[in-house]
Amino acid sequence: MDFFVITCKTKTLKMSELKDLIQDKISKESFSGNGSLKALSQKGLQLFNEQGIPTVKHEEWRYTRISAVLNKDFSYAKGATAVTAKDVEEFRLPGHENANELVFVNGIYHAELSMIRSSADELVIIPLSEAVKGEYKSIVDSNLGHSANYHKDGINALNNAFAYQGLFISIKKNKSVEHPLYCYYINDARSENVLSQPRTLIHVAANAEVKIVEEEVTIGSSDSFINKISEIIVEENAQVHLYKIQNEDSHSSCVKTTHVRQVGVSKVNSVTITLNGGVIRNNLNFILEASGCESNMYGLYCVKGNTHVDNHTIVDNKMPNSLSNELYKGIIDENATAVFNGKIFVRPDAQKTNAYQSNKNILLSDTATINTKPQLEIFADDVKCSHGCTIGRLDEEALFYLRSRGIGEKAAKALLLHAFAIEILEKIELEPIRQYVDQIISERLDFKI
Amino acid sequence: MLSIKNLQARIEEKEILTGINLDIKPGEVHAIMGPNGSGKSTLASVLAGRSDYEVTAGSVEFFGKDLFELSAEDRAREGLFLAFQYPVEIPGVSTTNFVKTAVNEIRKYRGEEPMDAVAFLKLMKERMKLVNIDQALLSRSLNEGFSGGEKKRNEIFQMAMLEPKLAILDETDSGLDIDALRIVAEGVNKLRTKDNATLVITHYQRLLDYIVPDFVHILYKGRIVKTGGKELALELEEKGYDFIKEELGEEVEA
Numbered sequence: 001m002d003f004f005v006i007t008c009k010t011k012t013l014k015m016s017e018l019k020d021l022i023q024d025k026i027s028k029e030s031f032s033g034n035g036s037l038k039a040l041s042q043k044g045l046q047l048f049n050e051q052g053i054p055t056v057k058h059e060e061w062r063y064t065r066i067s068a069v070l071n072k073d074f075s076y077a078k079g080a081t082a083v084t085a086k087d088v089e090e091f092r093l094p095g096h097e098n099a100n101e102l103v104f105v106n107g108i109y110h111a112e113l114s115m116i117r118s119s120a121d122e123l124v125i126i127p128l129s130e131a132v133k134g135e136y137k138s139i140v141d142s143n144l145g146h147s148a149n150y151h152k153d154g155i156n157a158l159n160n161a162f163a164y165q166g167l168f169i170s171i172k173k174n175k176s177v178e179h180p181l182y183c184y185y186i187n188d189a190r191s192e193n194v195l196s197q198p199r200t201l202i203h204v205a206a207n208a209e210v211k212i213v214e215e216e217v218t219i220g221s222s223d224s225f226i227n228k229i230s231e232i233i234v235e236e237n238a239q240v241h242l243y244k245i246q247n248e249d250s251h252s253s254c255v256k257t258t259h260v261r262q263v264g265v266s267k268v269n270s271v272t273i274t275l276n277g278g279v280i281r282n283n284l285n286f287i288l289e290a291s292g293c294e295s296n297m298y299g300l301y302c303v304k305g306n307t308h309v310d311n312h313t314i315v316d317n318k319m320p321n322s323l324s325n326e327l328y329k330g331i332i333d334e335n336a337t338a339v340f341n342g343k344i345f346v347r348p349d350a351q352k353t354n355a356y357q358s359n360k361n362i363l364l365s366d367t368a369t370i371n372t373k374p375q376l377e378i379f380a381d382d383v384k385c386s387h388g389c390t391i392g393r394l395d396e397e398a399l400f401y402l403r404s405r406g407i408g409e410k411a412a413k414a415l416l417l418h419a420f421a422i423e424i425l426e427k428i429e430l431e432p433i434r435q436y437v438d439q440i441i442s443e444r445l446d447f448k449i
Numbered sequence: 450m451l452s453i454k455n456l457q458a459r460i461e462e463k464e465i466l467t468g469i470n471l472d473i474k475p476g477e478v479h480a481i482m483g484p485n486g487s488g489k490s491t492l493a494s495v496l497a498g499r500s501d502y503e504v505t506a507g508s509v510e511f512f513g514k515d516l517f518e519l520s521a522e523d524r525a526r527e528g529l530f531l532a533f534q535y536p537v538e539i540p541g542v543s544t545t546n547f548v549k550t551a552v553n554e555i556r557k558y559r560g561e562e563p564m565d566a567v568a569f570l571k572l573m574k575e576r577m578k579l580v581n582i583d584q585a586l587l588s589r590s591l592n593e594g595f596s597g598g599e600k601k602r603n604e605i606f607q608m609a610m611l612e613p614k615l616a617i618l619d620e621t622d623s624g625l626d627i628d629a630l631r632i633v634a635e636g637v638n639k640l641r642t643k644d645n646a647t648l649v650i651t652h653y654q655r656l657l658d659y660i661v662p663d664f665v666h667i668l669y670k671g672r673i674v675k676t677g678g679k680e681l682a683l684e685l686e687e688k689g690y691d692f693i694k695e696e697l698g699e700e701v702e703a
Binding site for chain 2: 396397398400401402403404406407408409412415416418419420421422423
């Protein structure tokens with residue numbers, strides 16, 4: 001496969017070096033003919049050059065300071081590293097025996113470490129630079145970079161600049177992919193700080209069905225930052241399940257943008273589980289471009305230490321009769337901080353839209369923080385929208401009820417917290433993954449039956 | 450087993466219990482009746498260890514131990530049980546898991562091994578019959594979406610599983626139709642032994658047709674103003690609470 005590999009060390013993302021690096025790559029002979037890809041990379045580079053890393057002055061980044069994390073030497077996306085199959089073995093997720101495993105090393109798809117079980121007539125995996133030339137050209141041309149319409153900031157632009165090393169995945173028409181896609185995003189931070197820019201464009205054709213699980217992994221103890229964009233196009237009658245598991249150490253941070261366009265009547269479920277990490281920003285966008293779409297967005301963040309987790313979601317209803325349902329729950333302990341920002345747009349044509357949003361938080365310490373903000377912009381008159389958020393401690397009455405049955409205070413709290421979390425865990429329709437996450441949460445909460 | 454002496458309690462600045470004296474011995478059934486606001490539920494809450502109330506005077510001994518030295522969970526582990534007037538709905542916790550946790554926490558307190566899954570299931574099946582509750586209900590989230598009758602049956606089922614020495618039934622008859630009332634009362638009766646006792650708190654006499662008390666106490670303005678046998682409940686039913694007020698009025702005037 002023809003992937004570009006770049007290596008560059010900069011102090012605080014020094015622009016001139018980055019520019020030379022990317023310019024050099026995209027002006028190369030092999031890159032000509034990759035029209036939309038080349039254009040996106042160039043535009044990304046230019047925009048990043050203008051804007052840089054967003055600071056807290058940027059409205060969308062008010063509570064999440066990634067500039068502080070990125071203010072040091074990082075190696076950009078060095079693809080060929082010493083990551084071996086044995087390393088991968090360490091963090092394979094339960095149920096992998098039955099999964100397609102896609103391994104990305106420092107942002108770049110690594111075919112040798114990956115294990116594809118599905119046949120090519122249902123699952124296609126090719127570099128974006130190849131997809132942009134062949135039968136998928138029109139799909140790539142009309143979808144690649146669409147998320148930039150919603151994120152006009154330097155961090156989105158930075159990933160766009162690296163789009164030429166991205167991956168294209170297609171789930172073929174009428175195919176229900178039996179083997180879920182497990183995607184591991186590995187940063188090899190054994191010898192240096194790594195900033196990686198994984199990029200995928202996932203095309204789910206009409207009547208297709210797929211489940212995708214994503215996990216970030218850092219090897220080594222240097223700093224790791226993943227700036228990832230996944231753009232997903234969902235066609236008529238397709239069904240997609242997206243599960244994210246985030247459980248890293250404090251030296252691993254990320255910005256993950258998942259941008260879903262439902263271009264035909266279709267159903268997409270997303271569950272984002274955040275268990276720990278450094279600074280984590282998840283952008284999750286659902287653009288509902290057909291009538292009668294269903295989008296379910298669930299999230300659970302169960303964080304402690306100094307973890308900072310920020311979930312920014314957008315539901316953009318463009319056509320009538322769609323249903324979106326959003327529930328994010330948080331258990332925040334110690335010095336951890338959580339941010340929830342849920343935007344819902346209902347455009348003038350999107351009559352009969354049903355859009356629900358709820359964010360519920362439990363703070364376990366006096367130093368835990370939550371910033372939560374719903375944003376509804378409704379331009380149609382016949383819609384049902386609701387939003388709500390709660391921030392609280394455990395229900396005293398429920399706690400007393402449990403204690404009055406002989407259950408000690410600690411165990412009673414664990415029982416209630418687990419009960420709070422389970423509503424989200426039950427949305428994971430992939431049993432080994434659900435069990436795996438439940439086990440981690442139970443251990444975290446010291447919950448036993 | 451339970452000895453209450455001059456118990457006084459308040460919530461925030463409001464005095465609710467103004468001096469209660471009550472002795473309960475093994476094998477006995479006591480009923481506490483009284484008009485709304487007389488302090489019936491407060492008494493139940495104070496005994497079970499709800500933290501909203503402040504005990505300002507008096508003492509309560511439970512098998513010789515100072516009840517107020519024990520946390521709510523330790524009171525339960527010592528054998529006190531409160532059937533709630535309004536059982537709490539807890540989404541995400543099944544009744545089965547909840548009861549299993551409770552049984553094993555109590556066993557741990559007593560220095561016993563946790564009950565294994567097979568023994569627990571056997572005990573559960575046996576006790577389910579007492580209150581005519583089925584397993585499907587118990588595998589659902591605790592009390593969530595349960596009818597009033599199902600919630601109260603679930604309370605008595607928990608009581609059957611935990612085998613308390615003293616069960617306090619706080620307005621267990623409220624919100625029950627006559628059939629549900631009968632099932633609940635029969636469950637309570639089947640659990641009676643010479644070693645345990647029951648304290649029934651109720652506004653109406655009707656429950657006492659099924660759970661027949663040895664003693665009936667009338668609570669008024671935070672203290673017990675009259676004690677008698679089961680016939681006192683009937684008298685109250687017939688004459689209404691006003692007759693107590695009249696009696697008290699006479700006392701006050703005399």
